[in-house]
Amino acid sequence: MGDSSVARRLVDAIIANLPEPAPGQRPVHTIGVGADGYFMASDVARNYCIAEHFKGQRIRVSVRFSNGQGGPKQHDGWSDVRGMATRFHLQDGAAADLIATTLAEFFARNVEDFFEFTKVARQQPVQRESPWRKILDMLQLKEPARDPYPKQTTSDGAGILNYANRRRFAQLAVFEAGVIGAPVSYARATYHAIHTFMVEDPHGVRRPVRFSWQPVAGVRTTDPAATPVDKYLRHELEERLRRWPARFMLMMTIGEAGDALDDPTKPWPARRVRVVMGTLTLTNLAKDQVADGERISFNPWRLVRGIEPSGDPILHARRCAYEVSREMRDGCPFRWS
């Protein structure tokens, strides 16, 4: 089950570094919106995984989209990681969760790395870099520091950069997070469940896999040069779903011997076999946003027969950390399948 004291320290470390705490709310991915829909597995999904939601029947789903930043302030237009947590409602009240973000890799290999990250990546006062400093950077063919957003007073950007500069394993995630931008819609981003899971097929063959959601509407971000808008993603999704459902394809990449199974900082090569596992159709925003947008609690360990966690230490740490966080904000109790 994991060490709950470590989980508590993990959650506390995250809360301690928030620009503004949000008691009773999620410490990260605080701002979010719930949506309803259904999932239909593809014809081939059952050949790869025996889990109930891949058998082909229509499965009701609840999805929570979120901005990665912690705290009560909403900044939809800021460059930030976005979350997409999906619950597959199965028979007899059972369920399976799939938690994904727009960042394809993580910046820590294990809990120790994560604690180091929280020590280095502290919120610090931020101000616009002097134009002369920028000119000096340009003369060195160096990326000048990004201007702070309007009314942004603190940032963990400098600390994160410092962390990555001394840890090559973290550089990919930090670089990608730095250029990730803001989606024009929650339905126009690709979301990756960064960890490896083991899936079992009908013949008992187990395969290491990684899942990702790919938007049928395509990927698009806002203009980074434009002044960011703080609140638009929820309204945009509501309007979008009022007109037409939003769809995502669930893609499953199959790893090979030699791929990083237990290290979420390492991507798998693009040459791995990708299987279409099904299509998610979102039909409307959840009517009860308190229950289905806020109190709903996801956990990457909420799995069913046919899908198992890998040995990824971050995945193992998330099990208890999510529970601790849920208890702290009085989220809906967790039911194991």
Add this chain to the structure above:
Amino acid sequence: MSGEEGWFDRFVNGLPETRVFQRLASWVLVPYWSWRTPVRPLPGGPHPSIQPGDNLQCMMNLIMPLKEKSPVGRAKAALAIAQNKDAIYAGLDNVGTVHFARFVIVGDNICMFSVYDGDFTNYIRDFIATIGSVFNAVVELVEGGEAVIPCEHNVEAFIQWVHERDLYQVPDTATDLLRDQEALNGDKAASGNDDLRLLPRKVVLQLRANANVSLGSGYRAYPGFSAAQVRNQLGIGW
């Protein structure tokens, strides 16, 4: 961007897009930093790997400058391919590891782009055996080609010649370019005292050293399957 942004901030933020700065960068900054922090060309072709998926649908991207840089020279290259159409198909069907191959004329270069399964040297070796005459007809028109033809008599030299003209494949992830540069310099450390903000300079200098590159390892609709598997599944034999 922000309300406190003054005219000088706006001017400096827009500076990289100005013609003056771009010329300064091309004529002064890039040569200067190339001299101060030299970057060596990275080798072409797929990254070595023992993993099965990495040895399927590999890319070869050859750009070969024609000796005769004129419409006549380009026409000769086009004719060399047209005259050998049957030989190319015969080679493809006999080798059985090629997904597709294309000959393209860009400027005064003849380019060969192909996607193949398996080891690079075996791929070229197989083609020398089956369509060596086509290679000879094309390479004869290319700068430096006379040293390695007939390819049937210069197998190892020919493979090396082709490898040297195969484009560097920029990794799919930006920071893996840094890892390639470090590996070329013998730096295998897990951690260093790096500066990620220097990534633009490193990319620019690498593209100075490798002027022609393939961007990424290719985008595939059905990765992880060989040409033989695809044909078998389609029931069209091989």
